[in-house]
Amino acid sequence: MAGKAEYAEVIPFIQENQAKFYRLAYGYVRNPDTALDLVQDAIVQALRKISTLRSPEYLKSWFYRILINECLMYLRKSKKVVLFDQLEEHIPAPEKPVDTVDALELLNAISHLEPMLQTIIFLRFYEDMKLEEIARATDANLNTVKSRLYKALRLLKLDMGEDE
Amino acid sequence: MSNRVEEAYNCIPVATELPDVVSQALQRGRKIQKRRSVVKYMATLAAVISLVFITLLNTTSVFAAAYEVPILGDICRIFTFKKIDLEDETKIINVKVPNIENTGNTALEHRINLEISKLISEEVENAKNRAQEYYDAYLLTGGIPGEFLPLEVVIDYDMKCSDAEIVSFVIYKFETKASFYQENRFYNIDLESGRELTLRDLYGGNYKEIVSARVREGIAQLSEERKFYLFDDVVIEDLIDTDRHFYIDSDKTVVVVFQKYEIAAGAAGQLEFPIGHIPEHNND
Numbered sequence: 001m002a003g004k005a006e007y008a009e010v011i012p013f014i015q016e017n018q019a020k021f022y023r024l025a026y027g028y029v030r031n032p033d034t035a036l037d038l039v040q041d042a043i044v045q046a047l048r049k050i051s052t053l054r055s056p057e058y059l060k061s062w063f064y065r066i067l068i069n070e071c072l073m074y075l076r077k078s079k080k081v082v083l084f085d086q087l088e089e090h091i092p093a094p095e096k097p098v099d100t101v102d103a104l105e106l107l108n109a110i111s112h113l114e115p116m117l118q119t120i121i122f123l124r125f126y127e128d129m130k131l132e133e134i135a136r137a138t139d140a141n142l143n144t145v146k147s148r149l150y151k152a153l154r155l156l157k158l159d160m161g162e163d164e
Numbered sequence: 165m166s167n168r169v170e171e172a173y174n175c176i177p178v179a180t181e182l183p184d185v186v187s188q189a190l191q192r193g194r195k196i197q198k199r200r201s202v203v204k205y206m207a208t209l210a211a212v213i214s215l216v217f218i219t220l221l222n223t224t225s226v227f228a229a230a231y232e233v234p235i236l237g238d239i240c241r242i243f244t245f246k247k248i249d250l251e252d253e254t255k256i257i258n259v260k261v262p263n264i265e266n267t268g269n270t271a272l273e274h275r276i277n278l279e280i281s282k283l284i285s286e287e288v289e290n291a292k293n294r295a296q297e298y299y300d301a302y303l304l305t306g307g308i309p310g311e312f313l314p315l316e317v318v319i320d321y322d323m324k325c326s327d328a329e330i331v332s333f334v335i336y337k338f339e340t341k342a343s344f345y346q347e348n349r350f351y352n353i354d355l356e357s358g359r360e361l362t363l364r365d366l367y368g369g370n371y372k373e374i375v376s377a378r379v380r381e382g383i384a385q386l387s388e389e390r391k392f393y394l395f396d397d398v399v400i401e402d403l404i405d406t407d408r409h410f411y412i413d414s415d416k417t418v419v420v421v422f423q424k425y426e427i428a429a430g431a432a433g434q435l436e437f438p439i440g441h442i443p444e445h446n447n448d
Contacts, residue, residue, distance in 0.1 A: 047193025125169035
C-alpha cells in the first residue's frame with residue numbers, strides 16, 4: 001500500500017537525484033532536450049503510479065524502473081541512430097583533474113552498448129545498486145542481470161582494449 | 165570500476181534547465197496525485213497491458229512517375245493538427261491528431277486528414293464510453309469511487325518515411341486497463357490516384373511468393389528465444405494477401421507487420437519483417 005509516507009519520500013528522492021536521472025537518460029539518447037523530456041515524463045508517470053510503490057525500501061528500483069521504461073520506449077519508438085560524433089559535442093572538458101581522456105573514452109564505450117547493458121552498468125557502478133535491486137529495476141531475473149553484467153563488462157574491456 | 169564509471173558519467177554536463185523541468189514535473193504529478201489523494205490502490209494493480217492500435221498510412225506517388233512527375237514544393241510533412249486532453253475520475257485521455265500537408269495533392273490530403281480526424285474522434289468517443297462503462301460496473305460491484313483506476317488512452321503518431329514520393333506514418337493507440345484489446349488499421353494510398361496500395365501493387369502478380377520468401381528468411385533470423393514462441397501451424401503464404409499490414413521505413417524498406425498473436429504467442433509481441441527496398445516502378 002502506498003500511503004502519505006511513501007509519497008513524502010518520493011519528492012525529496014527525485015529532487016536529490018535528478019542529475020543522476022538526467023545522466024542515465026542522456027546516456028541513452030545523447031541529446032539534452034530529449035533527456036530532459038524523458039526525466040520529466042518519468043517523474044509525472046511515477047507520481048501517477050505512486051500506488052504501485054509497495055514500500056519505501058523499493059523506492060530507488062521502483063523509480064528507475066519507470067525511468068528506464070520511459071527511455072527504452074522512446075528508443076524503440078524513435079529508432080534513432082545517434083552518431084558517434086554527436087556525443088563529444090555536448091561534453092566540455094571536466095573541471096576536475098581526473099584522467100579525462102579515459103573517462104570520456106569509457107563514457108563513449110558505455111553509450112555504445114545496447115541500452116539494456118548500459119542500464120546495468122549505470123545501476124551497478126554509478127548508482128551502486130545490488131544485483132537484486134537491478135533485477136527489480138529492470139524487470140529481469142537475477143541470472144539475466146548477472147549474464148548481462150558480465151557481457152557488458154566483457155564488451156567494455158574489448159572496446160577499450162583494457163586489461164583491468 | 166565503480167569509480168571509473170562514476171567519472172565517466174560525471175562527464176555528462178547536466179542541462180541548466182533540469183531543476184525547472186523537475187519541479188514542473190513534480191507539480192504536474194502532484195495535481196494528478198491530488199485528485200486521487202485518498203486513493204489507496206491495491207499493490208497488485210490491474211496488469212498494465214498496452215493496447216496497440218496502429219493506423220498506417222502509406223501514400224506514394226511512385227506510380228505517377230510513368231506519366232508525369234508531380235511538382236512538389238516541399239516534402240510531405242506531418243504535424244499535430246489538434247490535441248485532445250480529457251481527464252476525470254473515469255479516464256485520462258491524451259490524444260494528438262496528426263494531419264499531413266505538402267503532399268502535392270490537396271484533395272487527397274483533405275480526404276486523408278478528414279479520415280484521420282474521424283477515426284480518432286471515433287476512438288476517443290469509444291474510449292470515453294468504455295471508461296464510463298468500466299466505472300459504472302466498478303461501482304455496481306461495490307467499488308469505492310475514489311479508488312477507481314482510470315482508463316488511460318494515448319494516441320500519438322510517428323513518421324516512418326517522407327520524401328517527394330512517399331509518406332508513410334503510423335498512428336499508435338495505447339490503452340491501459342486490465343483488459344486487453346488490440347487493433348491495427350493500415351491505409352496504403354497512392355498519392356496520385358488516391359487508390360489504396362497493397363503488396364500486390366508493389367510486387368506484382370507474384371507478390372505472395374516474393375513476400376513470403378522474405379518473411380521466412382526473416383523468421384529464420386529470429387533469435388532462438390523468439391522462434392520458440394512461433395506457432396507451428398502457420399502457413400505464411402496464407403497470411404500474405406492484399407490486406408496484409410505494412411509500412412515503408414525511412415530508408416524505403418517495405419516492412420510487413422504481423423500483429424501480436426497472429427503468428428506467435430503473445431510474448432513474442434508484434435513481429436516485423438523487412439521485405440526489401442520499395443520496387444522502383446511498376447507499370448500495372
